[in-house]
Amino acid sequence: MKDDVKDQSSGRRPYHSPRRGEQAIATRHAVLAAATELFVANGYSATTVVEIATRARVSVDTVYASVGRKPALLRELVETAISGTEQAIPAEQRTYVIRIRAASSAGDKIAIYAQAITGIQQRLAPVFLALRDAATTDQECASLMAEIAKRRATNMRTFAADLRATGELRDDLSDDQVADIIWSMNAAEYWVLLVRDRGWTPAQFAAWLTDAWTRLLLAR
Numbered sequence: 001m002k003d004d005v006k007d008q009s010s011g012r013r014p015y016h017s018p019r020r021g022e023q024a025i026a027t028r029h030a031v032l033a034a035a036t037e038l039f040v041a042n043g044y045s046a047t048t049v050v051e052i053a054t055r056a057r058v059s060v061d062t063v064y065a066s067v068g069r070k071p072a073l074l075r076e077l078v079e080t081a082i083s084g085t086e087q088a089i090p091a092e093q094r095t096y097v098i099r100i101r102a103a104s105s106a107g108d109k110i111a112i113y114a115q116a117i118t119g120i121q122q123r124l125a126p127v128f129l130a131l132r133d134a135a136t137t138d139q140e141c142a143s144l145m146a147e148i149a150k151r152r153a154t155n156m157r158t159f160a161a162d163l164r165a166t167g168e169l170r171d172d173l174s175d176d177q178v179a180d181i182i183w184s185m186n187a188a189e190y191w192v193l194l195v196r197d198r199g200w201t202p203a204q205f206a207a208w209l210t211d212a213w214t215r216l217l218l219a220r
Contacts, residue, residue: 025086028066030056032080035073040126044074044134044141071140074131078148081124091155100159106168106218113159113182114209118202121191128188156183163217170219178217185209 034055038047049070053060067073079088091097096116103109131148134141156179163169169178184190186209194200194208 024066027056027058027062028086031058031063031066032073032076035067036077036127039074039077039130044070044130045137071138071144074127074134074141075144077127078124078131078144081127082120084119084123091151091158101162104166106163106166107214109159109163109166110213110217111210113186114206114213117186117209118206121186121188121195121205122202125188125191125196129192132188152186153179153183156180156186168218168220170217173217181216182213185212 031052034052035047038051038055047070049060049063052073053063056063058066063073067076080086083089083094094116096112100109100112103112131141131145135145136142157175159182160169160175160178163178164175173181191205195202195205200208
């Protein structure tokens with residue numbers, strides 16, 4: 001007889017501890033925070049799981065149980081930085097994408113996305129640089145980086161089509177060209193050049209993207 005049948009016949013309910021669940025979430029937070037600090041400061045290759053466990057004040061087995069091996073840790077950091085939540089969220093379900101789809105004008109759609117990508121890059125850019133460096137020597141990281149780049153390109157083509165539907169895009173630019181222009185300027189590397197290296201504020205960066213994309217892409 002299966003365990004769940006036994007529980008039903010005996011009237012016992014499956015044990016669930018809210019406190020244990022909260023502890024698991026807190027442990028996951030600590031592991032991801034430690035991995036972020038060490039990957040960004042020391043690089044992916046130079047960071048060991050033992051160091052992550054020590055920084056998070058947990059055992060190595062707990063790191064593996066709560067998130068996984070180093071490649072899994074880096075993937076989680078990238079995905080949660082993109083989504084701004086505790087887990088990966090498909091693009092079409094993200095709040096800012098829903099707002100973009102609901103906006104009626106191309107200018108409003110661009111402004112919403114420029115603000116959104118600015119928030120994302122504040123979380124993502126340091127982690128993405130660690131991923132980029134790791135990709136030069138680690139095949140799993142290289143595959144993750146290629147996957148993220150392809151996904152971004154696909155999402156930007158969807159965004160370009162959404163902009164095209166407003167009737168406000170330049171006729172001399174194809175949707176692929178529009179997507180590529182946005183794809184190149186929403187990259188972590190572009191953020192690093194202007195914000196980290198040249199000292200722009202996030203507000204300046206968001207305003208620049210809005211203005212640049214409006215001038216470059218819209219017919220008026």
